[in-house]
Each structure stands twice: as C-alpha cells, then as structure tokens.
Amino acid sequence: MEKARTDALYYALKEKGYPDDFCREIAYKQMNTDYTATRMLGYLYRVSNPRPEDVVDEMLAILSDRNAIIQKKELEHAQATINRIYREGL
Secondary structure, eight states: OOHHHHHHHHHHHHHTTOOHHHHHIIIIIISOSHHHHHHHHHHHHHSSSOOHHHHHHHHHHHHHHHHHHHHHHHHHHHHHHHHHHHHHOO
C-alpha cells in the first residue's frame, strides 16, 4: 500500500472539516488501499460538501465494489484451475 494515497485522503477529509477520528477511520482503517483511497478522493473532488452520511455511503459502495472485484478474480482463478484439471487431469 502506498501510504501517500491514504495520507492524501486523510488530508482531503480534514480539509472538508470532518472530525479527526472520522478522517482517520476512513483513511487509515477502511479505505487503506490505493484503489479505495483513489476512488474516495475522486468522490471528494467531485462533490463539494458531502454530509458525513454521504461520505460513509460512498465508502460502503466503494468497499462493496472492491469486494465484488476480489470475488470475481477468485472465481475466475477457481474456474481456470478446474478447466486445467479437466484438460490435463490431476
């Protein structure tokens, strides 16, 4: 993980005026990958003054998307393994 991206998210949230514990929870505990932090930064740059509830909703949507991508990759890997076993045998 590139710490600079999560730091940028933390400071962007602080700039919007959110409490420090809220900013730390989102930037360092929940959105702590480059992918999630970048997506949240994009949201914060597009929306001028989101309510904390809106930020949390966006965070949950981003995390849901990320989990769906991870699950898709895992299923693709499992299917590729099954296909290889069918072709080559055990």
